[in-house]
Amino acid sequence: MGNDKKGPVGRRGFLKDAAVTAAAFVAEPAAAHGHMHHDHDHGHDHQHQAVPSDVALRVKALESLLVEKGVVDRAALDAVVDSYETKIGPRNGARVVARAWVDPAYKKRLLADPTAAIAELGYSGGQGEDMVVLENSPKIHNLVVCTLCSCYPWPVLGLPPVWYKSAPYRSRAVIDPRGVLREFGLDLPDDVEVRVWDSTAEVRYLVLPERPSGTDQLKEDALAALVTRDSMIGVTKVSPPQAGGRA
Amino acid sequence: MNGVHDMGGMHGMGPVVHEKDEPVFHEEWEGRVYALTRLVRAGGGRWNIDAGRYEIERLPPAEYLRMSYYEKWAARLAIQVVKMGLVTQGEIDSGTPAPGSAKATPQVTAARVPAMVATRVSTKRDVRVKATFKRGDRVRARNMHPTGHTRLPRYARARLGTVVEDRGVFVFPDTNAEFLGEKPQHLYSVRFTARELWGDRASARDSVYLDLWDEYLERV
Numbered sequence: 001m002g003n004d005k006k007g008p009v010g011r012r013g014f015l016k017d018a019a020v021t022a023a024a025f026v027a028e029p030a031a032a033h034g035h036m037h038h039d040h041d042h043g044h045d046h047q048h049q050a051v052p053s054d055v056a057l058r059v060k061a062l063e064s065l066l067v068e069k070g071v072v073d074r075a076a077l078d079a080v081v082d083s084y085e086t087k088i089g090p091r092n093g094a095r096v097v098a099r100a101w102v103d104p105a106y107k108k109r110l111l112a113d114p115t116a117a118i119a120e121l122g123y124s125g126g127q128g129e130d131m132v133v134l135e136n137s138p139k140i141h142n143l144v145v146c147t148l149c150s151c152y153p154w155p156v157l158g159l160p161p162v163w164y165k166s167a168p169y170r171s172r173a174v175i176d177p178r179g180v181l182r183e184f185g186l187d188l189p190d191d192v193e194v195r196v197w198d199s200t201a202e203v204r205y206l207v208l209p210e211r212p213s214g215t216d217q218l219k220e221d222a223l224a225a226l227v228t229r230d231s232m233i234g235v236t237k238v239s240p241p242q243a244g245g246r247a
Numbered sequence: 248m249n250g251v252h253d254m255g256g257m258h259g260m261g262p263v264v265h266e267k268d269e270p271v272f273h274e275e276w277e278g279r280v281y282a283l284t285r286l287v288r289a290g291g292g293r294w295n296i297d298a299g300r301y302e303i304e305r306l307p308p309a310e311y312l313r314m315s316y317y318e319k320w321a322a323r324l325a326i327q328v329v330k331m332g333l334v335t336q337g338e339i340d341s342g343t344p345a346p347g348s349a350k351a352t353p354q355v356t357a358a359r360v361p362a363m364v365a366t367r368v369s370t371k372r373d374v375r376v377k378a379t380f381k382r383g384d385r386v387r388a389r390n391m392h393p394t395g396h397t398r399l400p401r402y403a404r405a406r407l408g409t410v411v412e413d414r415g416v417f418v419f420p421d422t423n424a425e426f427l428g429e430k431p432q433h434l435y436s437v438r439f440t441a442r443e444l445w446g447d448r449a450s451a452r453d454s455v456y457l458d459l460w461d462e463y464l465e466r467v
Contacts, residue, residue, distance in 0.1 A: 073353035079360035080282035129369035147255030201458035
């Protein structure tokens with residue numbers, strides 16, 4: 001049965017070979033690395049280098065089937081990918097933070113009714129339904145994790161980075177937050193209280209970092225440019241503008 | 248379930264590896280899996296966020312640990328579309344729609360995507376449910392070990408904490424994940440000191456906050 005190993009692989013052929021089932025996704029772990037073999041019944045021996053990984057092929061096959069069945073629209077898929085690659089990301093959260101730094105009334109609303117205040121700037125949607133904003137201060141440092149999966153406030157931070165979803169971060173943030181912070185270059189003195197927020201429910205957290213010193217003259221846009229994704233998760237602080245940096 | 252997904256407090260996972268200038272999706276298929284999952288869900292049908300998490304938690308433990316985040320999503324998607332009745336296993340096996348099978352009309356067009364991604368689908372419920380606890384109450388997280396889905400991590404079970412906020416009434420994941428009803432109940436922000444969770448070597452100043460449902464807690 002299998003594909004001609006030298007010829008182009010038809011969709012039907014690799015669908016059959018790859019058996020786009022969860023079992024196949026689960027049972028063929030190493031294929032994506034391109035150097036180990038699976039126990040397909042056709043026993044082909046093609047090399048994987050320079051061809052898409054098995055998971056890529058299976059996803060492509062699944063997409064084609066779902067499009068053909070009329071379940072999803074291909075242009076809509078493109079639009080979803082584009083939304084999270086170009087529109088819904090940490091620049092949104094940075095604008096929220098910068099606004100809170102320059103506008104005390106906004107900051108008050110942001111802490112009192114975060115979801116509504118964030119929506120004022122046009123950000124809302126999936127995984128940001130019920131927001132809580134955590135304000136860092138010289139004496140309190142907040143850090144956000146999801147130990148059970150990878151919950152993250154998509155509308156303000158976009159999709160989470162790999163490290164946030166990784167076993168090291170998820171396992172250690174709650175038991176050794178100060179050690180994790182040191183790995184991010186943040187060594188907090190003993191007199192600072194560390195509060196770790198484990199996102200166990202549908203509440204999503206955004207850290208409001210401290211405004212760095214030396215930024216009194218900066219306008220909102222310039223402040224927003226200083227705010228990093230990591231500072232809004234709470235693993236770093238916002239650094240002051242570099243010496244001689246632009247305003 | 249006491250699965251490997253419940254990672255809080257585990258040792259041996261290594262350092263946190265931070266990637267500079269990380270792309271949103273490292274490979275094209277990751278974006279496709281993400282988008283497929285979003286659109287399949289937006290189409291309606293028998294699905295909810297807790298069921299989705301539970302599906303991933305039930306991947307074989309060794310596979311769960313090996314797979315990347317989006318590999319887990321891909322595995323789940325293949326399970327999900329069959330369970331939702333959108334395709335049959337036979338169609339997946341053959342790679343083509345069954346002869347004579349009905350062709351659906353996609354629920355979400357590209358023009359509707361901006362609205363879809365901006366739409367809030369809250370699991371907060373505007374229903375009157377009695378709150379067992381209030382701010383300031385001392386509580387103990389129950390020593391429970393359900394074999395199904397739960398959002399009470401092992402590291403907090405049987406530990407003492409303090410209710411710092413009543414967040415309102417939310418859908419209960421443990422039943423919702425198995426389509427046994429939303430069972431809406433109060434959700435609380437509960438503070439546990441680091442020493443209560445991790446012992447005397449933890450900082451006396453630090454604490455961990457969890458969002459826990461009424462049924463996860465008992466009065467001290």
